[in-house]
Amino acid sequence: MNAPQPRLPVLPSRAAAIFEAIADLPIISPHGHCDPSWWAKDSAFPDPAALLVTPDHYLFRMLYSLGERLEDLGIGAAPGSVDSRAVFRCFARHWDAFLGTPTRGWLEHTLYTVIGVPVDLSPETADAVHDHIAEWLEDPANRPRALFDSFGIECLATTDPALSDLGDHDAIAASGWTGRIIPTFRPDDLLNPARPGHAANLLKLGEMTGIDTTSFTGFLNALAARREAFRARGATATDHDVPVLMTRWLPRDQIEALYDRALRGTLTPSEAARFYGHMLTEMAQMSAEDGMVMQLHVGSTRSTNAQLLKRFGPDMGADIPAPVDWVTGLDALLTRVGNDPRLRLILFTLDEASYARQLAPMVGHWPSLRLGPPWWFHDSLNGIRRYFDQVVETAGYLNLAGFNDDTRAFLSIPARHDLWRRGVALHLADQEERGLLRTADSARIAHLLAHDLAIDAYRLEG
Template structure:
């Protein structure tokens, strides 16, 4: 940030190296890609926004309440979720005065110094809303009111922001039993090729998930299949995958706790499945079932061409009290160590050499980049590496990722950047960070005479745009 005459602005060379030679190269590379369209092939924005195109209500509902990055930090400092407008399952009181919530955020904005959230939010304030002052408790009401006035205009409706942010593709993520009514409403609007869905089957393949039995019943109703027989269950999943593909989906997403895979016989699968359905499976058997389902899903991806994303390595809902009171996605997921080489062996033994299969691996365990993931992706035709994700979606995390992955897997066994966000207005901010960091990394290689400038310019374009587009099977073609 720079301050002149009390202005608060984003420095044009932010995130570039302090080395003047590298900074000059970074700037030139960045200027060549900064205006490229955004490909956002994996995220969690609400498709209702784009289907209905209503004005956003207020700054708090848009920028604070949906963003677990924000209230995770505030909760860590003893600020209750109720005071931030997060509603509990039991219907007990939570704050409904959005200005009051905003003032709590502003009073504690200093907590975010040095975090990615601070960079994203400052970008939103400066670039999206045009503020030249830093948010604090004294100006909180002014900023709140000014944002709300902007949100009430047509220029800040969701579809207008898609154009303003130059978003060529935005993928949302829905569970296997979702009706996709909002995506259906987009059909014929011209936006159905811009806003697409992603198939996330966790709710019907993870027997430990909340409402698993109810979800299975819904799956049977939606597909007309006997979901209580092994083959009927698999047919139902194929049915839903086709339904999602008809609403634009090019990818699946799997948030299993581990990347364990299995390749059981048909008889063993049937027997295990019946124990799952009866609720008699042990925790070990439930994990084995999830592992078998990753292999089954890989086979289905080979059949229908959908890209398979695997997001393991998270102890989800670690704070049991928060989960029971408020539900999932409340900022209490914690990274855990993850093993890939042995866990993926059954799946890779069966499908790893299939060049038509695309599996994108993510991790929160950075030690795995050099030791396991880069060597795996640097060998198996079906594997690509997803970008630095979640807790590692930061300038430092992105740099570590490039340093640890590139020497073994290269650039072209990666798939560019995806923002994985619920916070719509942060999408251009996140992509801007990724482009700046990639340009910084490339600039170092050029400055050290390890890469030509022409190669760096080509790579900057590919990392910012083409690899994401092609990594999700040319999702716009």
């Protein structure tokens, strides 16, 4: 067994100089999907397969594309029933298939740098690597709170359903541990009638807040109450997963009539879309008033593999991006509140054709808009290059929202920020080389992109 070779070894010199200065800045993670219970309980993470393979849709989608069965990766199995070693072996057998993907880079960083695995992963070393990880997990120094501190995380936001009691966040606060972990208000289950259980959720909202949600006015008041409850736990932002973007502003009688039918679960699909479109504009108005930053993640067609959806549920790696028309889709919302400088709306796309055509011109005009970093499939070194290439000249740097890792894989957070910072350095070096930036300018911009802009965009200064 050879010791793992260094990866991402040496950037070209001009990029390396830029990178050096930002490589060790604290991590701001203003949007992601880590589980707050990890830090509430501070228990050891589970076995290697459950840590690295089973929950990572980037990873198991690739294995599935190569002919592996999801069952053999522990997907859909009862927690105790999975053979961690067998799953890990299956993964290791396909290690080469990840060459060139960001998953490979994130995992190498996790394995070799974070965990300190002393050998290159390969089909032959699968068991040894597995057992090394298992041992590492038992060390108290590798518990969630200790890692949070050693990763240099300044602030991390989780994403929480609007109906969450935020008990884990309260437990963290009560524990005396000082890591800054804040919730994010995610009300899709209340706003989008296309989601399962919508009508029931409207009633649950009433019970939870003690506000009568059988009227639309009560519904708005209850939403405001939940936003307030999130802010009381440190939240500065909301987040919305919008499959198809079509905001609306309906007359009061129309939206009230739709709400009545929503309560009874009798909206047609097009009525449901109108209701949801209107509610996004209501949320933007509330954001202008209460100062919560609003995030829109738009354009993922969910669960396109009907067979897998039926057998295993959603999030099985078959979510595929769709084109997005941002101008038409945001028109009602922006007409209503887009000129209000109190509103901060951060946009995320999976449709790169909209970068230069719509998003950069829009965030370079509207005072309320900022452009989020490359999302999901595009959070990669080439994806970052395409992003800067297509947005900066029209949007400028100050209309960008810095970086967020958007991950549920906690151990990969340092790797993801490292990759972003390398991407920033490579981009700025290219700008310098073609005469577009002076060295002093690009050093300042690098610091903004690696750290400051995220704080500013998400109003995390407080």
